[in-house]
Amino acid sequence: MRPLLLLDVDGPLNPFAAKADGKPAGFVEHKFRLPGWSRRRPLRMWLDPGVGAALMDAAGEAExxxxxxxxxxxxxxxxxxxxxxxxxxxxxxxxxxxxxFPAVARYAGDRPLVWLDDDFDMYTGARDEFLRSRAGLMSELIRVDPRTGITQAELAAVRERLG
Structure with missing residues (x-):
């Protein structure tokens, strides 16, 4: 069964908690206008244009x-x-x-998964129940620091678990 590599945006791809005085090395500043966001100023995000290729490489055969x-x-x-x-x-x-957690559980079913996100500790009860419900299935939650975004360490952890 083909495993899943699940990817969050804010934190893993957009290191929103990085120092406000400059973008992280290798990242490009983007400004997006979104419905519901302040019309006077766009949402600023820092995104690494090379991380997609690195993620696809780390995912291997995973979806x-x-x-x-x-x-x-x-x-x-x-x-x-x-x-x-x-x-x-x-x-x-x-x-x-x-x-x-409930939506991910429904989507994943009994497929193994690796999940990159920065917020696993926000709802510890739901997280623990999610992991209990997936006992016996590979369910690796890799926390990404929202100050740095995805680094080589997280990519190595993904490769290790999916390899």
Whole structure:
């Protein structure tokens, strides 16, 4: 069964918590206008144009899937900026105290998964229940520091788990 590599945007691809006085090395500043965001100023994001190729290489035979509240906007706005093709999208709708875990569980079914995100510790009860419900299935949650985004360390962890 083909494993999944699940990818969040804010934190892993956009190191939003990096120092405000400059973008991280290798990243390019983008400004997006989004519905519901301040009309006076666009949303600033830092994205690494080479990370898409690195993720596809690390994924190997795994299916790369967006697991972000950006949902389909990730394919039209973020993917082109980081060098990713159109990817499948997990649709979350409204997330509450269970966060993304129920939607990911439904999407993944009994497929092994590796998931890159920065927020696994926000809803520890839901996280622990998610992992319990997947006992016996490879379910690697790789936390990405939102100050740095995905680094070689996370890519190596992905390769190790999927290799």
């Amino acid at each position: 790369l899937v967006w697991a972000t509240t950006w949902e389909h906007k990730a394919n039209t706005m973020i993917g082109p900026a980081v060098g990713l093709p159109v990817l499948p999208v997990i649709e979350f709708g409204q997330t509450g105290t269970e966060w993304k």
